[in-house]
Structures are given as C-alpha cells and as structure tokens.
Amino acid sequence: MQDQSDDFVTAALRRLPREMTPPPGLEHATVASLRRAGLLRSPLRAGFNLMTWVLAASIAGIAFVGGSMFATRLSAPEPQPTYALLLYGGSSGDDSATHANRAGEYGAWAAANHASGRVIGGEALGTSVASLAVHTVALGTDSVIVDDQPTSGSDFIGYFLVHAEDSDAAVALARDCPHLKYGGRIVVRRVWPDPPPSVVVASQDTGVR
Amino acid sequence: MLSDGDADRRDVRAVSANGDEAAFRSLYRRHTPALYAFACRMMGGESPDVDDVVQDAWLRAVRAIGEFGWRSSLRTWLSSIVLNCCRERWREKIQPSSDGLDSAAPTADLNLRLDLEAAVAALPPGYRAVLILHDVEGYTHDEIAERLGMQPGTSKSQLFHARRALRNRLSGDAPSATAST
Numbered sequence: 108m109q110d111q112s113d114d115f116v117t118a119a120l121r122r123l124p125r126e127m128t129p130p131p132g133l134e135h136a137t138v139a140s141l142r143r144a145g146l147l148r149s150p151l152r153a154g155f156n157l158m159t160w161v162l163a164a165s166i167a168g169i170a171f172v173g174g175s176m177f178a179t180r181l182s183a184p185e186p187q188p189t190y191a192l193l194l195y196g197g198s199s200g201d202d203s204a205t206h207a208n209r210a211g212e213y214g215a216w217a218a219a220n221h222a223s224g225r226v227i228g229g230e231a232l233g234t235s236v237a238s239l240a241v242h243t244v245a246l247g248t249d250s251v252i253v254d255d256q257p258t259s260g261s262d263f264i265g266y267f268l269v270h271a272e273d274s275d276a277a278v279a280l281a282r283d284c285p286h287l288k289y290g291g292r293i294v295v296r297r298v299w300p301d302p303p304p305s306v307v308v309a310s311q312d313t314g315v316r
Numbered sequence: 317m318l319s320d321g322d323a324d325r326r327d328v329r330a331v332s333a334n335g336d337e338a339a340f341r342s343l344y345r346r347h348t349p350a351l352y353a354f355a356c357r358m359m360g361g362e363s364p365d366v367d368d369v370v371q372d373a374w375l376r377a378v379r380a381i382g383e384f385g386w387r388s389s390l391r392t393w394l395s396s397i398v399l400n401c402c403r404e405r406w407r408e409k410i411q412p413s414s415d416g417l418d419s420a421a422p423t424a425d426l427n428l429r430l431d432l433e434a435a436v437a438a439l440p441p442g443y444r445a446v447l448i449l450h451d452v453e454g455y456t457h458d459e460i461a462e463r464l465g466m467q468p469g470t471s472k473s474q475l476f477h478a479r480r481a482l483r484n485r486l487s488g489d490a491p492s493a494t495a496s497t
Contacts, residue, residue, distance in 0.1 A: 116483055119432050120451035126349035127356060130367060134344055137371045138337065146378045148335040 132246060187270040189227070189298040190277035192284065196262045197291030212285040217267065225280060229267040264291070268298070320346060324390040332382040344374065347391055351398050357448045358402040360437040365405055373398045395453070396463055399445070403464075406441045435485040443478035450475050 141147040220226040267284075271277035274295065281293040318326065323342065330339035348370065355369045356362050377397050384393055436444060445464060449455040450471070455463070457471040464471070 116432075116479060116486065117451050120436075120447070123357075123432065123452055125353060125452075127353035129348050129352040129370065133352075133367055133370060134341065134348070136367070137344065137374050138341065140371055140375055141340065141378055142337075144375060144379075146335055146375070147331075147337045147340055 187272050190269050190271050190274070191296050191298055192267040192269060192277070192281050193263065193294040193296065194265045194267070194284075194286050195292050195294065197264060197286055197289040209285070209289060212288075216283070216285050220269070220280065225269050225271065227268050227270055229265065231265040232263065321389070325386075328381055328384065328390065331378060340378065343390075347394055348374075350391065351394055354395055354448070354453065355398050355402060357433075357436060357452065358399065358441075358445060359405065360441075360444070361433070369398060369401045369405060373401045376401070399449075399463055403441075403445075432486070435482050438485055439478060439481055443474060443481055446471055446474040447478040447482065451479075 138147060217226050217229065269277060269280055271280060274297065277295050277297075281287075281295050284293060286293055323346065327336075327339040327343045330336035331343065351373065352366065352370055355366045355373075359366050359369060373394065377394055384390070436447065439447065446460055449460045449463070450457070457468040457475075460466075460471040461468040466474075
C-alpha cells in the first residue's frame with residue numbers, strides 16, 4: 108500500500124530535527140556517574156603559574172604567587188587540611204604605582220608561604236566594571252539574572268588555598284596576609300571534604316570573629 | 317579549527333588514556349543533542365527514562381572507548397549503544413504480545429495532537445525502532461538488521477507496517493498497531 112501519503116510521511120520524517128537540547132542537569136549527572144565509576148578523573152587546576160599571576164596582578168592590581176598546586180598535592184604524603192582564604196574588599200582606585208607595590212607585597216607573601224608548603228593555589232577575580240557584574244543562574248530555568256550594580260558579594264576579589272594544621276593556623280596565616288593592610292577582610296573556610304566548615308573572619312580592625 | 321571527526325579522535329584518546337573530564341565534556345556536548353533526540357524518539361518522548369538511557373549509554377561508551385576501532389563514525393557507534401540501552405528498557409517494561417508487537421503501546425491523544433512526533437511516539441517499539449532508524453536516521457535495512465538482530469527482509473516488512481500504522485494515526489484512523497508482520 109505504498110502511495111503518495113507514504114512519500115509525504117517519509118519526507119516529513121526526514122525533516123524532523125536531528126538534535127534536541129538535553130536537560131540542563133544531565134551533563135552533570137552523567138559526569139558524576141562516570142566519576143563514581145572511576146572512569147573520569149576530576150579536573151585538577153592547572154595550578155598557579157607565577158607568570159600568570161603576576162600578569163593577573165598587573166591587570167587587577169593584586170598579585171597571588173605560588174607554585175604548582177598539583178605538584179604540591181601529589182608530593183605531600185599526609186597533606187594537612189586545606190583552607191580557603193576568601194579575600195573581600197580592600198582599597199580600590201589605587202594608582203598604578205600603588206598597584207605595583209601592592210602586587211609585589213601579595214606576591215612576596217604568597218611566594219614565601221608557598222616555599223614553606225602553606226600556600227598551594229589561588230585566583231584573583233576581575234575588578235573591572237564589567238567583571239563585577241553578577242550572573243545568577245538557576246537550574247531548570249532559562250533565565251540568567253545579571254546584576255550590573257551588584258552590592259552583596261561584589262567585593263569578593265579572590266582567594267588563596269592554603270594548607271594549615273587547624274583553623275587557628277589558617278587564621279594566623281590570614282592575619283599575616285597583606286590584604287588586611289589595604290583595608291580588606293579575609294574569610295577563612297575549611298575546604299570540603301573536610302568536616303563541616305567553620306567560618307571565621309580576619310580583618311585588621313576587628314580581629315578574628 | 318578541528319573538524320568534528322578530528323576533535324572526536326583527540327577527545328577519545330584523552331578520555332581513553334587519562335579519563336580526561338574536559339575531553340569527555342567536549343564529546344558529551346558534541347554528541348548528546350543528537351543522541352538525546354534519538355533516545356527520545358526511541359522511548360516515545362521525553363521522560364526520566366530517556367535521561368537514564370543517555371546516561372547509561374555514556375557510561376558504557378566510556379567503559380569501552382579504548383576498544384573503539386573507528387570502523388564507523390563515533391556518532392554511529394554511540395547511537396548503537398543508545399539503541400541497545402533503549403531495547404533493554406523496553407524488555408524490562410514491556411511483555412511483548414505473541415506477534416512480537418507491543419499491545420500496550422502508548423496512545424497519543426491524536427484528536428488534540430496530530431503531530432508527527434506524537435504519532436511516532438505512539439507506535440509500538442518494534443515499529444518505532446525500524447521507522448526511526450530508516451526514515452529519520454538514514455540507516456539501510458542491512459544496518460538495521462544487524463543492529464536489531466533480524467533479517468533485512470524483516471526490517472523492510474516492519475518499515476512497511478510502521479509507515480502504514482503511522483499514516484493511520486496521522487489520518488485519525490484507529491491504530492493498527494496490532495497488525496501482524
């Protein structure tokens with residue numbers, strides 16, 4: 108019973124879209140299942156290249172310096188707990204000479220503490236007007252909320268990852284960071300999968316909370 | 317800029333050698349939209365089962381990726397894995413009737429939605445598989461026969477009946493899903 112309607116149906120079938128957008132959570136779920144099965148290796152940050160950070164510092168006005176986080180982690184037989192030093196605020200509008208001095212201080216601090224095995228990584232966030240915009244993304248929606256004039260959280264400017272034997276040691280390291288001298292504050296949090304995070308805040312004027 | 321084929325070879329090597337997650341994500345993003353569409357049609361429409369099929373297919377693919385010999389395109393190989401996953405789901409969920417067709421095929425509300433996708437989704441799995449592989453994906457009857465474990469003549473016959481069932485559904489006639497092969 109091959110007739111013209113068959114041709115019509117066949118032609119219509121050939122025009123069906125060959126691709127569909129999968130659900131947004133499927134990639135994450137698939138990668139997670141592959142990791143659990145031991146088939147994928149979690150990406151390790153390329154780590155912390157001195158020149159990259161110096162370059163970032165020259166752009167952002169802040170420098171984080173260190174060695175290879177990957178190498179440090181692999182070579183440490185019994186790594187101490189990892190803490191994130193979250194850097195907020197700090198003076199802005201520095202002139203270029205001040206930026207350079209500040210970058211040098213951050214770099215020297217990071218390099219010295221990397222040499223002793225404490226600083227293992229870090230990132231500086233952009234400080235330009237464009238990079239301050241906050242994009243809020245929610246699963247299951249197509250919308251992305253862009254806040255061009257962010258307030259809360261917009262002064263998060265970067266972080267260091269450090270090894271420390273306990274939170275007191277991590278806070279002591281934070282107290283020594285030149286970021287405080289520039290009016291910033293540092294939130295210290297233990298990195299998962301360590302026990303539930305305890306949050307402490309170090310700042311030049313308020314001390315540790 | 318790499319062609320998709322070259323990018324596939326690069327990413328397959330990286331996943332096979334190192335379990336490179338970035339390379340896997342690259343493969344996933346390049347192929348999943350097509351695999352997802354294929355799985356949706358095979359499973360009769362979007363559902364959690366389709367997500368499971370695609371996820372399971374990738375799991376199997378990555379397990380076996382070191383043995384992939386490039387005798388076909390990566391997309392073809394992946395599609396075959398998706399097809400196998402779909403067929404396993406059918407076997408888990410459906411007790412085939414004596415004529416090998418699914419008497420419990422989903423029925424689309426064709427009075428309201430006389431669209432082609434719904435009509436395809438409403439076909440019994442056996443018909444649907446041959447129809448999609450041949451008329452949507454462009455497989456030959458020999459290729460379909462190899463993948464579904466049947467004779468090429470059976471594939472042709474199934475396609476004939478599938479098209480007739482589809483036409484009947486599109487025209488609003490009573491479904492002829494139980495027509496014998």
